[in-house]
Amino acid sequence: MSAPSDNMPIPAPAIHSKPLLVRHLPYFIGAAVLVVVAANMNFDGYVHNILLQATTFAIAVFGLSVVLGLCGQINLAQAAFFGLGAYAVGIGTTDLHVSFWLCLVGGSVISMLAGAFLGMSTLRLGGHYLAMVTISFQQIVTLVMINAIWLTHGPDGVSNIKRPDLFQTSQSYLAFCVAMLAIVGYLVWHLPDTKLGRAMRAVRDNELAAGVNGIDVFRTKIYAFALCALLGGLAGGLFAGGFAYVSPDQFSFAESIVFLTMSLLGGVASPIGSTIGTGLLILIPEWLRFLKSVPGLYLAIYGLFVILIIRFMPDGIWGFVADAFTRWRAKIKTPPAANALQLKPATIGGDTVLEVTGLSKHFGGLKAVDGVDIAVKRGGVHALIGPNGSGKTTTLNVLSGLYVATAGKIVLDGTDITHMPPHQRTASGLGRTFQNIRLFRSMTALENVEIGAERPGNTMVGKGDDALTERAMEALTFVGLGSRANELISSFSYGHQRLIEIARALASNPTLLLLDEPAAGLNSTEKLELHELLKRIAAQGLTILIIDHDMTLVSEAAQHITVLNFGRRIADGESMAVLRHPDVVSAYLGSE
Amino acid sequence: MDLALQLLFTGIGIGAVYALVALGFVLIFRATNVVNFAQGEFSMVAAYLMVVAVEAGLPYWAAFIVALLGMALLGVVFNLGVYYPLRHRTYLPVIIATIGASILMANSVLAIYGPQPQVLEGWFETPGIQVGPVYLDSQYLLIIGVTICLVIFNFWFFEKTLLGKKLQATSQDKEMASLLGISVSTMIMITFIYSAVLGGLAGILVAPVLFVSIQMGSTIALKAFAATIIGGFGDVAGAIIGGLALGVIETFGAAYISVPYKDGFAFLVLIAFLIFRPQGIFGERVAEKA
Numbered sequence: 073m074s075a076p077s078d079n080m081p082i083p084a085p086a087i088h089s090k091p092l093l094v095r096h097l098p099y100f101i102g103a104a105v106l107v108v109v110a111a112n113m114n115f116d117g118y119v120h121n122i123l124l125q126a127t128t129f130a131i132a133v134f135g136l137s138v139v140l141g142l143c144g145q146i147n148l149a150q151a152a153f154f155g156l157g158a159y160a161v162g163i164g165t166t167d168l169h170v171s172f173w174l175c176l177v178g179g180s181v182i183s184m185l186a187g188a189f190l191g192m193s194t195l196r197l198g199g200h201y202l203a204m205v206t207i208s209f210q211q212i213v214t215l216v217m218i219n220a221i222w223l224t225h226g227p228d229g230v231s232n233i234k235r236p237d238l239f240q241t242s243q244s245y246l247a248f249c250v251a252m253l254a255i256v257g258y259l260v261w262h263l264p265d266t267k268l269g270r271a272m273r274a275v276r277d278n279e280l281a282a283g284v285n286g287i288d289v290f291r292t293k294i295y296a297f298a299l300c301a302l303l304g305g306l307a308g309g310l311f312a313g314g315f316a317y318v319s320p321d322q323f324s325f326a327e328s329i330v331f332l333t334m335s336l337l338g339g340v341a342s343p344i345g346s347t348i349g350t351g352l353l354i355l356i357p358e359w360l361r362f363l364k365s366v367p368g369l370y371l372a373i374y375g376l377f378v379i380l381i382i383r384f385m386p387d388g389i390w391g392f393v394a395d396a397f398t399r400w401r402a403k404i405k406t407p408p409a410a411n412a413l414q415l416k417p418a419t420i421g422g423d424t425v426l427e428v429t430g431l432s433k434h435f436g437g438l439k440a441v442d443g444v445d446i447a448v449k450r451g452g453v454h455a456l457i458g459p460n461g462s463g464k465t466t467t468l469n470v471l472s473g474l475y476v477a478t479a480g481k482i483v484l485d486g487t488d489i490t491h492m493p494p495h496q497r498t499a500s501g502l503g504r505t506f507q508n509i510r511l512f513r514s515m516t517a518l519e520n521v522e523i524g525a526e527r528p529g530n531t532m533v534g535k536g537d538d539a540l541t542e543r544a545m546e547a548l549t550f551v552g553l554g555s556r557a558n559e560l561i562s563s564f565s566y567g568h569q570r571l572i573e574i575a576r577a578l579a580s581n582p583t584l585l586l587l588d589e590p591a592a593g594l595n596s597t598e599k600l601e602l603h604e605l606l607k608r609i610a611a612q613g614l615t616i617l618i619i620d621h622d623m624t625l626v627s628e629a630a631q632h633i634t635v636l637n638f639g640r641r642i643a644d645g646e647s648m649a650v651l652r653h654p655d656v657v658s659a660y661l662g663s664e
Numbered sequence: 665m666d667l668a669l670q671l672l673f674t675g676i677g678i679g680a681v682y683a684l685v686a687l688g689f690v691l692i693f694r695a696t697n698v699v700n701f702a703q704g705e706f707s708m709v710a711a712y713l714m715v716v717a718v719e720a721g722l723p724y725w726a727a728f729i730v731a732l733l734g735m736a737l738l739g740v741v742f743n744l745g746v747y748y749p750l751r752h753r754t755y756l757p758v759i760i761a762t763i764g765a766s767i768l769m770a771n772s773v774l775a776i777y778g779p780q781p782q783v784l785e786g787w788f789e790t791p792g793i794q795v796g797p798v799y800l801d802s803q804y805l806l807i808i809g810v811t812i813c814l815v816i817f818n819f820w821f822f823e824k825t826l827l828g829k830k831l832q833a834t835s836q837d838k839e840m841a842s843l844l845g846i847s848v849s850t851m852i853m854i855t856f857i858y859s860a861v862l863g864g865l866a867g868i869l870v871a872p873v874l875f876v877s878i879q880m881g882s883t884i885a886l887k888a889f890a891a892t893i894i895g896g897f898g899d900v901a902g903a904i905i906g907g908l909a910l911g912v913i914e915t916f917g918a919a920y921i922s923v924p925y926k927d928g929f930a931f932l933v934l935i936a937f938l939i940f941r942p943q944g945i946f947g948e949r950v951a952e953k954a
Binding site: 144146148193194196197199200201203204205207208209211212215218219325326329332336366367368369370371372374375376377378379382383386 | 698699701745746749750753755756757759760761763764765766767768769770771772773774775778779878882886889890893897924925927928930931934935938939942
């Protein structure tokens with residue numbers, strides 16, 4: 073929704089950080105030193121080949137760290153994407169006489185498109201579909217490489233692959249690959265702190281919560297998958313130029329498993345882990361060459377490695393180190409927010425923020441919600457109550473788009489949202505929390521709230537990372553947790569996790585806030601604090617639709633109550649009148 | 665027309681093998697909610713066990729029993745070594761571990777046996793019978809017969825026996841099942857044993873038709889998985905019909921379109937289903953509870 077004109081200008085962010093490129097200067101200096109070393113050291117052919125292999129493989133493994141580590145999706149065809157890039161450079165520079173650069177770009181793009189297509193066909197479904205489809209794709213690519221002899225030269229492979237004129241010597245080509253590794257590594261390393269990277273992590277941690285916080289889950293997964301394939305293709309192209317020869321067996325399913333093992337061993341979530349894993353798994357087999365004399369033995373050990381790593385070291389080698397770093401970072405206190413949280417709910421429609429008419433949700437023969445009407449007036453707290461199984465949470469799930477309505481219409485602030493997916497409803501101004509808390513568990517409190525603040529169409533956040541952090545800090549401070557912003561979710565108590573969820577919703581500056589049993593599981597002090605918080609939220613003009621069992625909370629906080637029973641509305645109106653309504657009393661206490 | 669009938673018979677025969685392996689997939693999926701990517705390797709290992717036992721001089725039926733016992737043992741080891749330690753984790757680590765196990769099994773056999781494909785004799789002396797225009801290969805007849813028997817057995821076992829009902833209860837709601845005094849870990853163990861034996865049976869039956877090779881496991885597993893998607897994921901009848909359909913499609917594709925790309929047809933059918941009917945022929949869409 074577009075910004076109402078009376079919104080306040082965004083105050084200048086209080087945190088003045090140096091530009092990103094300046095802060096990361098040491099990284100670039102280190103990378104430049106490595107490139108210079110690679111260009112000037114005189115390696116013998118064997119060492120040179122190992123370094124070239126490690127460099128190109130590491131780029132492909134970076135791809136896995138994006139798709140598997142950041143986004144939690146599996147790809148068992150990275151060798152196939154690697155192969156697409158390699159054959160593009162191979163066939164392109166020899167048979168077709170095209171320039172190396174064009175082939176490198178073309179191969180990467182072909183890989184990316186193949187990845188995007190596979191993703192689009194499968195990523196709406198569960199993870200095991202993706203695993204199987206990527207294996208199938210891997211097999212198909214191998215079949216084509218072997219059998220389409222007119223194109224790929226079949227099992228003989230492509231030889232005499234050209235390099236660019238600029239990097240003809242093996243020294244300079246290695247330096248070029250190291251430079252590419254440094255650039256790609258930088259981008260992948262920085263990715264988790266970008267909007268797309270945060271979205272990927274949110275999808276990995278909790279798809280439902282990601283959706284209701286405005287993230288297009290399906291698209292995010294496709295981006296991750298396409299990016300992974302792109303890096304695979306790029307790495308393959310560099311590999312082909314480096315070794316001047318490619319053949320189908322270099323890009324088999326076994327190689328995909330090797331990539332996967334490299335990624336898992338080093339630590340799947342970080343490019344540093346990828347580099348460590350790649351380096352180790354290229355060097356160790358070189359040291360243990362005798363293993364290669366028995367066919368299969370070497371891969372059998374990889375298989376065993378995979379099982380053992382998953383069981384005993386799920387975060388890989390780098391995971392240990394990164395974990396310590398996160399704990400250390402948690403101790404850093406973030407400066408408190410400069411300003412108090414401003415809530416400026418959009419006011420586009422009329423007096424009614426949410427107009428639900430004839431809403432039904434049927435599961436087979438069960439009518440969980442049956443023709444319910446709700447009209448939520450702007451401002452104040454509206455409660456939706458009812459005995460267990462009356463259809464309250466189903467109603468909330470239909471409102472936020474997790475279930476598709478069987479019939480009826482939902483209008484939010486003048487916009488018909490009945491047929492929108494969850495993330496678009498969020499973009500239209502809906503915020504919600506869950507009865508069973510759904511936070512992104514591997515992230516800090518601040519990062520969780522930042523994802524909320526990143527809602528598309530949030531007019532209360534200025535441009536840039538600093539403004540985003542400031543907004544998230546304001547929301548965390550508003551719920552009283554500003555000083556603990558950098559701690560991981562797991563270190564918060566249940567009640568505090570609930571507050572973080574509310575802060576996440578508030579940071580997005582919603583037009584309507586849906587609270588699903590916010591008092592469940594809280595002790596009496598926490599309930600009082602929650603009540604205070606609701607008052608402060610309502611005081612800023614934000615409309616709240618609350619579901620709860622706690623009658624004290626509901627009767628004190630809500631001005632208007634709708635009562636459901638057996639999926640139907642049995643009462644609606646001003647709080648005290650509704651609570652005395654005979655139907656409501658009998659629904660709760662039974663009739664005589 | 666004669667050729668088409670002949671292909672139909674062969675297709676159903678090979679499809680029956682996919683159906684058996686698909687059944688193993690579905691049983692484990694229903695019990696544990698994870699897909700066992702090493703299911704195909706069960707078939708491969710069983711075929712090798714059979715080759716070893718026959719070469720050791722055992723009579724065919726004894727070799728058959730030894731191989732299936734070996735598979736039961738493998739099911740136990742697999743559950744304890746791969747699934748059980750990860751049972752409280754999300755599906756992703758479990759999938760990766762079963763892929764690791766599949767690589768481990770395939771390449772251990774390769775390291776022990778070498779890359780040469782082995783040959784396993786069929787069960788019958790007579791190679792087959794001619795019925796009108798169609799030649800019925802005896803091994804294919806056996807495969808089809810065993811599959812029909814197993815489908816009937818499965819129905820009886822899951823619907824009519826107490827153990828079958830306990831297994832069903834476990835697959836539907838583990839917590840509730842354990843509150844009712846069913847040992848969930850025992851039920852999962854039984855599921856793994858049963859599907860290892862089922863996969864093994866498929867491998868032994870198909871071995872005389874194909875060569876016994878390291879790759880047979882992953883090839884069969886991919887087809888079987890495609891079969892489960894075509895039929896509707898998690899649905900027993902769907903797995904069987906999907907398997908048969910895939911066998912027929914693939915046989916006709918190889919005869920009329922292309923032999924080298926025979927293994928690609930399953931993939932194309934799979935993608936088509938994922939795009940146009942992801943819930944399969946019999947499946948229902950299910951939503952996660954918020």
